[in-house]
Amino acid sequence: MDGCMTNYSPLVGTARSSLRSAETDLKDPLPLVLHVPTAPHRPGDSPRFEPFPDQPGDLPKPDTLSPFDLLHNHAIGMIRVLGADGAAAGPWDPQLSPQQLRSGLEMMMRARCLDVRMIGMQRQGRLSFYLSSKGEEAVAVAGAMPYSTRDILFPSYRQPGTLLVRGMPLLAMMCHSISNRHDNVKGRQMPLHYSWKAGNVVSISSPVGTQLPQAVGAAMAFACRGERSVAAAWIGDGTSSQGDFHHAINFASVFLPPCILHVVNNQWAISTHCQQATGGTAFALRAEAYSLPGLRVDGNDFLAVFAVEQWAIERARRGGGPTLIELVTYRREAHSTSDDPTQYRPADEGNGWPGGDPIDRLKIHLIQRGEWSEEAHQSLDAALDQEVVASLAHAESFGSLASGLGHSPSTMFDDVYTNLPDHLRNQLREMQIETAKDEPGNSILPFVGKDRRAAG
Ligand SMILES: Cc1ncc(C[n+]2csc(CCOP(=O)(O)OP(=O)(O)O)c2C)c(N)n1
Ligand SMILES: [Mg+2]
Numbered sequence: 301m302d303g304c305m306t307n308y309s310p311l312v313g314t315a316r317s318s319l320r321s322a323e324t325d326l327k328d329p330l331p332l333v334l335h336v337p338t339a340p341h342r343p344g345d346s347p348r349f350e351p352f353p354d355q356p357g358d359l360p361k362p363d364t365l366s367p368f369d370l371l372h373n374h375a376i377g378m379i380r381v382l383g384a385d386g387a388a389a390g391p392w393d394p395q396l397s398p399q400q401l402r403s404g405l406e407m408m409m410r411a412r413c414l415d416v417r418m419i420g421m422q423r424q425g426r427l428s429f430y431l432s433s434k435g436e437e438a439v440a441v442a443g444a445m446p447y448s449t450r451d452i453l454f455p456s457y458r459q460p461g462t463l464l465v466r467g468m469p470l471l472a473m474m475c476h477s478i479s480n481r482h483d484n485v486k487g488r489q490m491p492l493h494y495s496w497k498a499g500n501v502v503s504i505s506s507p508v509g510t511q512l513p514q515a516v517g518a519a520m521a522f523a524c525r526g527e528r529s530v531a532a533a534w535i536g537d538g539t540s541s542q543g544d545f546h547h548a549i550n551f552a553s554v555f556l557p558p559c560i561l562h563v564v565n566n567q568w569a570i571s572t573h574c575q576q577a578t579g580g581t582a583f584a585l586r587a588e589a590y591s592l593p594g595l596r597v598d599g600n601d602f603l604a605v606f607a608v609e610q611w612a613i614e615r616a617r618r619g620g621g622p623t624l625i626e627l628v629t630y631r632r633e634a635h636s637t638s639d640d641p642t643q644y645r646p647a648d649e650g651n652g653w654p655g656g657d658p659i660d661r662l663k664i665h666l667i668q669r670g671e672w673s674e675e676a677h678q679s680l681d682a683a684l685d686q687e688v689v690a691s692l693a694h695a696e697s698f699g700s701l702a703s704g705l706g707h708s709p710s711t712m713f714d715d716v717y718t719n720l721p722d723h724l725r726n727q728l729r730e731m732q733i734e735t736a737k738d739e740p741g742n743s744i745l746p747f748v749g750k751d752r753r754a755a756g
C-alpha cells in the first residue's frame with residue numbers, strides 16, 4: 301500500500317508530486333509562485349491511466365464497528381471485488397444471489413436505456429435539458445439497493461438509477477422531466493430533478509451540495525427519535541469543494557448520527573478536473589480529519605459498491621455513526637447537454653478508464669457463473685428500450701412544457717402556506733388579471749384564470 305499515493309497519481313493528486321523539495325529550494329531558491337493544478341490530459345494528449353492500486357482481495361473487511369484509524373488503507377486504496385477476468389474475489393464479495401444480481405443488472409440497463417432515449421429527446425427539442433449518467437449506473441443502483449425503504453436518500457442529479465430502485469415509475473420520471481400536467485413537482489424544477497416521497501427520496505437539488513447538511517440533519521432527527529433508520533446523500537467530486545461538504549461532515553463528526561455521505565469522484569466537475577478539487581490523494585481520506593471512517597471503492601464494480609454500502613449501513617444501525625464513501629468512476633458523456641467536453645479533455649479519454657463499464661462487468665460476471673447469456677442480455681435490452689419508448693410516448697400524450705400543457709402558473713402560490721398571506725393573495729389576483737388578457741392562445745400560460753384544480 302505504501303506506493304499507492306504515487307501509483308495512483310493520474311486519477312487525482314499528481315500536482316503535489318511535482319513541487320520541489322524543501323532542500324532543493326534552500327540551495328537554489330526560485331521565486332514563490334501560486335500552485336495551480338491542471339488536468340492530467342488535455343485535448344490532443346494521449347490519455348494514460350495507471351491501473352487501480354489494489355486488486356480484489358487486497359483489502360481486509362474489518363468489523364463494522366472498527367475505529368476510524370484502522371481504515372486508513374481503505375481510504376487511500378480501493379475496495380474491489382470484480383477482477384479483470386469477471387470473477388468475484390476477496391472478503392468484500394457480498395455473496396448476492398443470482399436473482400439479486402440479475403435484478404441489479406436489469407436496473408442498470410433500464411437506467412442506461414432511459415439515458416440514451418432522453419439524450420435523443422433533448423437533441424430533437426422534446427426535452428429542454430439533460431445530464432447523462434452513462435457509466436455511473438453502479439453508483440446509483442448498487443448504491444441504493446442495500447438500503448431499506450425506511451432509510452431516506454438524497455441523491456444527486458447523476459443518479460436516476462436510485463429513483464428506479466426506489467420504485468419511481470418511468471412514466472412519472474418522464475412527466476416530470478417534460479414538465480407536463482402530471483409532473484409531480486408541478487414544473488418547479490429543472491428536468492431530472494426527481495422527487496419521490498413514496499420511495500423516501502428527497503428532491504434533487506440544483507444548487508450543488510445542499511443535500512449533504514440536509515441528510516446529516518435527517519440522521520440527527522432519527523437519532524433523537526431513537527429510530528434505526530439511516531440517511532444517505534451523494535455529491536460529486538467538484539461539489540466537495542463547497543462549504544456544505546465541510547459543514548455537513550463536521551456536524552456528522554460531532555453528533556455521530558446514522559448517516560452515510562458519498563463523494564462520487566467521476567474525475568470531472570464540468571470542465572474542472574478533480575485534481576483541482578482536492579490537494580490530497582483521495583476524497584475518502586478527508587474523513588480522517590473528522591475522525592470518521594473513509595472508504596474508497598471502485599465505483600464501476602457493482603459488487604464492491606453493494607458491499608461497501610452494506611458495511612456502512614450496518615455500522616450506522618449498530619450505533620457506529622457516519623461513514624464517508626468515495627466512489628471512483630468516470631463521467632463518460634458531457635457534463636450536460638449544454639456542455640462540449642472536447643474543449644477540455646481528449647475525446648477518447650474514457651476509453652482507457654481502468655474501471656471499464658459497470659454493466660459490461662456485471663454481465664460478464666453473471667455469464668461466467670452460468671447465470672446469464674449474451675442472448676438473454678440482448679433481448680432484455682430490447683425489451684427495456686421498448687418500455688422506455690412506450691413510457692415516453694405515454695408521457696408526451698399528456699403534453700409538455702413546450703406544448704403549454706403544463707401546470708398552471710397559479711400553482712406557484714400553492715403548497716407553502718396553509719393560509720395564503722394577503723400580499724400573496726393580491727399577487728395571485730394580479731397575475732390572474734394580467735395573464736387573462738393574453739388568452740386565448742397563449743401557449744405558455746394556458747390555465748391561468750381557469751379552475752386551478754382542473755390544471756393540477
Ligand atoms: C452552488 C452551485 N454552484 C455551481 C453550480 C453549477 N454547477 C452545476 S453542476 C456543477 C459541477 C458539479 O460537479 P461534480 O460535483 O463533480 O458533479 P458531477 O457533475 O461530476 O456529477 C456546477 C459547478 C451549481 N449548480 N450550484
Ligand atoms: Mg464530478
